[in-house]
Amino acid sequence: MAIMTRIGLIRLVVIAALIGALELACRTGLIDHRIIIAPSEMASALWTLLASGSLDADIARTLGLIGLVTALSIVLGFAAGIAIHALPRLREALDPFFATYYAVPVFIFYPVLIAIFGLSLMPIVLIGVATAIVAMIIATLNGLDRVPRVLDKVARVHRLGRIATALQLQLPAAAPYLFTGIKLAVSYGFIAVIAAEFILSPAGLGRDIADAYADFNNRRMYALILFLLIVATLINAVLHGLDMRFAARRSGGRA
Amino acid sequence: MTATRRAADTLILLVGLVVLWEILHRIAGETAMPAPLSTFAYLVHNLATPRFIANLTTTGLELGYALLLAYGIGLAVGVWLGAHRLSGAVGEPILVSLYSLPKITLYPVVLLIFGLGISGKVAFGALHGVLPVALLTTGAIRAIPPVYLRAARTLQLSPWQTITTVLLPAALPEVFTGLRIGFTVTLLGVLLGEMFASKEGLGAMIINALQLAQGEEMMTVAIVLFAFAALANGLLLFVEHRLRRI
Amino acid sequence: MNAAPVPREVHAELKGVTRIYPAVPGAGAKLPVHALGPIDLDLVRGEFFAVVGPSGCGKSTFLEVLAGLQKPTAGSVSFEGKPVGGHVPEGIGVVFQEDASFPWLTVWHNVAFGLRRNGVAAAEVRRRVEDAIAFMGLKDFAGAYPSQLSGGMRQRVCIARTLVLQPRLILLDEPFGALDAQTRLLMGDEVLRLWRRTGATVLLITHALDEAAMLADRIGAMSARPGRFIEIIATGWPRDRDSTIVGEAAFGEITGRLWERLRSESLKALGHSGVSAMAAE
Numbered sequence: 001m002a003i004m005t006r007i008g009l010i011r012l013v014v015i016a017a018l019i020g021a022l023e024l025a026c027r028t029g030l031i032d033h034r035i036i037i038a039p040s041e042m043a044s045a046l047w048t049l050l051a052s053g054s055l056d057a058d059i060a061r062t063l064g065l066i067g068l069v070t071a072l073s074i075v076l077g078f079a080a081g082i083a084i085h086a087l088p089r090l091r092e093a094l095d096p097f098f099a100t101y102y103a104v105p106v107f108i109f110y111p112v113l114i115a116i117f118g119l120s121l122m123p124i125v126l127i128g129v130a131t132a133i134v135a136m137i138i139a140t141l142n143g144l145d146r147v148p149r150v151l152d153k154v155a156r157v158h159r160l161g162r163i164a165t166a167l168q169l170q171l172p173a174a175a176p177y178l179f180t181g182i183k184l185a186v187s188y189g190f191i192a193v194i195a196a197e198f199i200l201s202p203a204g205l206g207r208d209i210a211d212a213y214a215d216f217n218n219r220r221m222y223a224l225i226l227f228l229l230i231v232a233t234l235i236n237a238v239l240h241g242l243d244m245r246f247a248a249r250r251s252g253g254r255a
Numbered sequence: 256m257t258a259t260r261r262a263a264d265t266l267i268l269l270v271g272l273v274v275l276w277e278i279l280h281r282i283a284g285e286t287a288m289p290a291p292l293s294t295f296a297y298l299v300h301n302l303a304t305p306r307f308i309a310n311l312t313t314t315g316l317e318l319g320y321a322l323l324l325a326y327g328i329g330l331a332v333g334v335w336l337g338a339h340r341l342s343g344a345v346g347e348p349i350l351v352s353l354y355s356l357p358k359i360t361l362y363p364v365v366l367l368i369f370g371l372g373i374s375g376k377v378a379f380g381a382l383h384g385v386l387p388v389a390l391l392t393t394g395a396i397r398a399i400p401p402v403y404l405r406a407a408r409t410l411q412l413s414p415w416q417t418i419t420t421v422l423l424p425a426a427l428p429e430v431f432t433g434l435r436i437g438f439t440v441t442l443l444g445v446l447l448g449e450m451f452a453s454k455e456g457l458g459a460m461i462i463n464a465l466q467l468a469q470g471e472e473m474m475t476v477a478i479v480l481f482a483f484a485a486l487a488n489g490l491l492l493f494v495e496h497r498l499r500r501i
Numbered sequence: 502m503n504a505a506p507v508p509r510e511v512h513a514e515l516k517g518v519t520r521i522y523p524a525v526p527g528a529g530a531k532l533p534v535h536a537l538g539p540i541d542l543d544l545v546r547g548e549f550f551a552v553v554g555p556s557g558c559g560k561s562t563f564l565e566v567l568a569g570l571q572k573p574t575a576g577s578v579s580f581e582g583k584p585v586g587g588h589v590p591e592g593i594g595v596v597f598q599e600d601a602s603f604p605w606l607t608v609w610h611n612v613a614f615g616l617r618r619n620g621v622a623a624a625e626v627r628r629r630v631e632d633a634i635a636f637m638g639l640k641d642f643a644g645a646y647p648s649q650l651s652g653g654m655r656q657r658v659c660i661a662r663t664l665v666l667q668p669r670l671i672l673l674d675e676p677f678g679a680l681d682a683q684t685r686l687l688m689g690d691e692v693l694r695l696w697r698r699t700g701a702t703v704l705l706i707t708h709a710l711d712e713a714a715m716l717a718d719r720i721g722a723m724s725a726r727p728g729r730f731i732e733i734i735a736t737g738w739p740r741d742r743d744s745t746i747v748g749e750a751a752f753g754e755i756t757g758r759l760w761e762r763l764r765s766e767s768l769k770a771l772g773h774s775g776v777s778a779m780a781a782e
Contacts, residue, residue, distance in 0.1 A: 007341070007344045007345055010341070010345045011345045011346075011348065011349065014345060014346075014349070015349065034367070035367045035368055036364065036367070036368075089264060090264075092261045092264060093261065093264030093265045093267065093268050094268065096265050097265075097268070099492075100484075100485045100488055100489070102439065103439045103484055103485060103487075103488035104480070104481045104484040104485055104488075105442060105443045105446050105480055105481075105484060107443065107446070107447070108446060108458070108461060108476070108477050108480055108481075109477060111450075111461050111462060111464070111465040111473055112288070112465075112470075112473050112474065112477065114465060115283075115286070115287045115288065115465055115468070115470060115473065116279070116283045116287045116288055148599065148601070149599075150597050150599040150600075150601045151601065153565075153570055153595070153597060153601075154597070154601050156569075156570055156588065156589050157568065157570075157589050157593070157594070157595045158614070158615050159588065159589060159591075169603070172603065172605040172606075173603075173604075173605070175605065187355055190357055191357040191358075191359065194357045194359055194360060195357070195359040195447060198359050198360075198362070198451065199447070199450050199451050199462070200462070200465075206359070206360075209360060209363060210363070210451070212363075213363040213366070213367075218367075221363055224360075225360050225361065225363070225364070228357065228360045229356060229360065232355070232356050232357055233352060233356070236352060236355045236356075
């Protein structure tokens with residue numbers, strides 16, 4: 001425990017030193033303020049921007065989109081995973097697709113989706129789901145594969161029906177893998193929505209960053225970047241914390 | 256028997272995808288979604304044109320430089336964090352949280368530092384690739400069983416011999432996985448870079464085609480990229496399996 | 502020392518039980534595998550019966566057929582006079598070789614698992630769960646998750662989970678196979694205690710001759726595949742026994758006799774063809 005906190009402390013010092021060095025380099029003019037502004041300036045710019053309320057609509061839009069994309073990917077991916085698991089032949093045929101899916105740049109289809117659906121919410125939702133859903137499908141398949149065979153026998157000794165077996169034994173046994181899928185879906189959904197907004201979109205935080213970049217408005221641009229990085233870090237921290245809580249009681253020492 | 260059936264099933268799915276494409280084309284109309292057949296005809300006619308080859312070369316060059324950077328820096332950082340225990344304990348979680356950040360938000364910063372030319376896209380691609388390479392290398396080195404080192408000592412190997420004949424072969428398969436994933440995300444980074452404020456490369460071609468409503472060109476570029484990425488990934492996977500003796 | 506002979510009542514009965522796994526072309530099983538039998542056996546109510554045999558001889562198949570987890574290819578199984586086949590009848594409890602504790606439930610909820618489903622009143626559930634937990638020495642770990650326990654403790658959780666359902670026939674499939682030798686001796690004592698207290702019929706599958714010799718009233722020595730009983734040995738131990746009997750002369754005699762019967766079978770299982778030549782050396 002003492003080791004943990006010591007390393008955590010060193011890590012904190014390292015991060016603080018990096019930020020401090022950047023601050024110093026910006027303040028002394030070593031780094032041109034037209035390239036990077038000082039971290040303290042980013043923070044104060046973000047504070048002003050948030051206080052003005054002018055960002056509220058775009059925050060709601062972008063975070064709402066990320067939530068929608070993630071929720072759709074998790075629900076549909078889970079359902080698809082269960083269905084594919086039940087059809088071994090389909091699954092064998094799909095395996096090569098799954099194996100290469102994240103190796104090909106699926107995002108390149110975003111402009112194609114705009115061509116079909118116009119510059120609306122639809123292409124962003126679709127590219128987001130397309131990016132995130134496969135991770136959830138793969139995680140569901142993985143989870144169902146790893147349900148120990150002995151649980152099947154336990155279910156029969158306890159004379160459980162199919163639905164009871166699925167809900168009381170298979171689902172909890174597969175849960176760690178499903179959670180991995182959820183984490184990936186959140187992460188991929190976030191990246192896809194921001195990237196889509198950044199490259200081509202009528203509104204949203206990603207679009208705001210692109211606009212601020214085009215207007216040479218560095219204070220606004222860095223404030224927005226800082227905001228998104230903070231949100232992403234917070235989401236990751238919450239998911240990581242949940243993961244740790246599950247792992248602490250479940251994984252330790254099991255073969 | 257089963258292998259051929261599986262291949263046939265996969266082929267049926269591929270055909271199904273093309274049919275889906277045709278249906279989408281019927282619904283969305285000619286300009287938004289060109290027919291598969293006309294796209295393939297377009298592909299055959301345009302693949303060898305100087306314009307296509309120039310863009311392909313640009314993307315290829317950017318990818319090459321970005322990979323060089325990502326692999327070089329990633330391997331160095333990975334070896335350092337894997338071999339030095341305290342650095343690893345301090346640094347790895349930082350890399351993990353950086354890995355999970357949406358790097359697209361940092362693209363304007365990269366552009367401000369490196370400019371709009373080829374170097375900005377190279378840097379952005381390398382920024383994507385360096386983290387998985389570093390993280391998997393760290394993991395690979397840390398996963399080497401300590402008994403290997405003790406065995407090396409009992410065999411009186413020199414430090415250099417220990418590295419080349421024991422540590423490297425032991426860590427190689429996992430390191431190679433990092434290189435494969437690094438390849439994938441570096442390509443994605445380069446393409447994302449090209450899709451924003453760029454005039455050259457396959458990513459820029461797609462955005463241009465969108466603005467000019469050239470559906471065939473969009474689909475052609477997408478297919479070429481998919482084929483290239485899938486092929487490269489298959490090749491890297493093949494090597495990886497050989498390394499793992501699967 | 503022994504009490505007056507109790508009336509022998511057949512509790513479970515196997516008649517000509519045979520299990521043949523069919524060939525599955527394409528899945529690596531080109532030929533059908535004759536795993537078990539034919540086996541005829543009567544389990545007497547309240548006895549402790551152990552099955553020993555070389556690895557792969559069909560011991561687990563035997564248990565699964567008896568439990569109703571598998572249907573026999575030929576022959577019949579009955580439990581308390583009713584035929585068994587395809588599903589596990591009420592009154593049979595099984596503890597498996599693999600760790601089957603549920604990692605997502607605490608020890609308490611693991612043990613309560615079967616009861617809560619059967620519509621037992623909450624107060625009764627609590628009483629029986631706490632009783633089983635105390636009996637298996639898990640009192641201090643009721644709120645712990647299985648991952649926080651050792652392998653031996655996790656197997657106790659699985660035994661307690663079976664115990665609360667008050668089975669009349671308890672089947673144990675090498676439950677201590679993954680444990681170290683000392684822990685196995687202690688777990689053996691636990692099982693003896695459990696057997697005495699519940700009055701249930703116990704059938705233990707094991708590959709350890711000493712375990713069988715120490716625990717059982719009767720020991721069935723099983724041949725290499727296809728598994729058949731080549732001898733059934735009565736140990737003659739008093740009902741009130743524990744692991745200290747490993748020091749007795751009779752214990753050595755029983756294990757010696759078992760090994761005599763099983764040595765050539767074990768060599769067969771290892772794949773030695775010249776068994777008789779080896780034995781002659």
